[in-house]
Amino acid sequence: MSPMRCVILLAGLLVSLPAAADEFTEQDLKRWEEQFQAVVKQGRELWTSGSLGTNGVACAQCHPNAANTHPETYPKFQKQLGRVANLWEMVNWCLRNPLEGEPLAADDPKMIALLSYIAWERRGVQLAPGKH
Amino acid sequence: MSRNFDRRSFLKTAGLATAAGTLPMTLVEVAFGQSSRNFTFAYISDAHIQHIKGNQFVRNWDRGLIRAVAETNLLDPRPDFVFFGGDLAQLGTKEELDHGAEILSRLRGKLYCVMGEHDYYLDLGEYWSKLFGPHYYSFDHKGVHFVVLNSILTYDDWTYNRWPTAEQRMLEMAGLDNPNGSPFMVGEKQREWLAKDLAKVRKDTPIVVLSHSPLQKIYKGWNFWTEDAEEVQALLAPFDKVTVLYGHVHQIQYNKIGNIVFTSAMATAWPWPYPQSYAQVESYLPKLTVHMNRADPFFERDATGWQFIDVYSGRVAVNYNLYNNKARRVAYNEATGQPEDTQYQSPDARIPPQTHY
Numbered sequence: 001m002s003p004m005r006c007v008i009l010l011a012g013l014l015v016s017l018p019a020a021a022d023e024f025t026e027q028d029l030k031r032w033e034e035q036f037q038a039v040v041k042q043g044r045e046l047w048t049s050g051s052l053g054t055n056g057v058a059c060a061q062c063h064p065n066a067a068n069t070h071p072e073t074y075p076k077f078q079k080q081l082g083r084v085a086n087l088w089e090m091v092n093w094c095l096r097n098p099l100e101g102e103p104l105a106a107d108d109p110k111m112i113a114l115l116s117y118i119a120w121e122r123r124g125v126q127l128a129p130g131k132h
Numbered sequence: 133m134s135r136n137f138d139r140r141s142f143l144k145t146a147g148l149a150t151a152a153g154t155l156p157m158t159l160v161e162v163a164f165g166q167s168s169r170n171f172t173f174a175y176i177s178d179a180h181i182q183h184i185k186g187n188q189f190v191r192n193w194d195r196g197l198i199r200a201v202a203e204t205n206l207l208d209p210r211p212d213f214v215f216f217g218g219d220l221a222q223l224g225t226k227e228e229l230d231h232g233a234e235i236l237s238r239l240r241g242k243l244y245c246v247m248g249e250h251d252y253y254l255d256l257g258e259y260w261s262k263l264f265g266p267h268y269y270s271f272d273h274k275g276v277h278f279v280v281l282n283s284i285l286t287y288d289d290w291t292y293n294r295w296p297t298a299e300q301r302m303l304e305m306a307g308l309d310n311p312n313g314s315p316f317m318v319g320e321k322q323r324e325w326l327a328k329d330l331a332k333v334r335k336d337t338p339i340v341v342l343s344h345s346p347l348q349k350i351y352k353g354w355n356f357w358t359e360d361a362e363e364v365q366a367l368l369a370p371f372d373k374v375t376v377l378y379g380h381v382h383q384i385q386y387n388k389i390g391n392i393v394f395t396s397a398m399a400t401a402w403p404w405p406y407p408q409s410y411a412q413v414e415s416y417l418p419k420l421t422v423h424m425n426r427a428d429p430f431f432e433r434d435a436t437g438w439q440f441i442d443v444y445s446g447r448v449a450v451n452y453n454l455y456n457n458k459a460r461r462v463a464y465n466e467a468t469g470q471p472e473d474t475q476y477q478s479p480d481a482r483i484p485p486q487t488h489y
Contacts, residue, residue: 048307048310055182055184055188055190055191056182056183056184056190057182057190057192060307060308060309061180061308061402062402062403062404063405064308064309064354064404064405064410065309065353065410065412067405067407067409067410068405068409068426068427068488070489080428080429080430090429093429093430094429097429097432098192098402098429098432100191121410121411121412122411123411123412124411124412125411
């Protein structure tokens, strides 16, 4: 392949490429926010429903507006476990104990929804990893 | 005349030694007044007995109430009576109220009950009344006038017109943070009754009011709130010594507005966050309050408990019996004219678990 032909091919490629990685529109931002808020809404529904565990107890009974969950402090040393833990592990503690249910995988869509709702209710609070 | 006693000595059997560690060890000193007029009563609140199906109930909440009843029965000298401060049930069903009444039936002595919203909004208190009597009433005991209010009423339109079924109405009010809820109130009819009731009472008679919601405005979003609080406070204002004891908040709160001392009850079921820990809103936590310890979720009964009340010289001291924490005592301080924690009131005396954020 001659050098000239190579340059032409490259130019053609550049022209036909979709938008570069850091280019997104107002519509994109709106759509992503809607995606996120839809998951937050699912999280709120799970949070207030008695269906996550087996005894009808809902997260919201002890944690109205997800208060006293302190997402900004994780990961942190969880004295009851004797090691550094993440928030999803504590969610599972609650699923197993007060809710008498089964734990969720960290990437289970329900867990992601719960964590999204928790974080949304705590928006604006400064990160404080490790804080007890 | 004064008397001192150590409640540990009142435990009747050695087999109850483990329970002794959780009972209040503070000395009660009766500083002045006629000792025959001083008395005690127990105050248990917010059991939230929750039905699953058939004969199954949420074990955790059952245990909280069973323990409060058992410990109350250990008190000796006997309290003159026991108050239950409302929210016996979670969703107001017969099953829950019957099961709760069955547990309360093991209490020794006279029981007075206060209506909570979880007892009320399924059938508007009808079945509760069959078990426990009128929704509001008053009585006199050893020179103190007791008033029990049903403070969890709300706007008629919300109660009677808004919801297609009674079950949905109950569920909407049961969610503490539910924006479809409605602010609590005592209401005009009951305020008229209260005005008449108090008209018979001398202004130097100590008044103790029990309500489920705080008769003050702390945070509307969780109904730590009574819409007509100011009107009720105005009716109580002419009296020299007024104490309001309230449930609903599942946490230690205390303050004073004018002549009225307010002190809350802990729940036997579960603790609630202080409203200030919800970062998206403003709330008005009573300034005097030294927080309860932050709950350790690994201890099922942590930050729950019940209260033992000393009434002396018409003033009230609330002893919080906390199942997994040291007992707390909030007593009226004659020197400062305020309710104060007898151990932690000074900022220097507070401990890290009392910091909530």
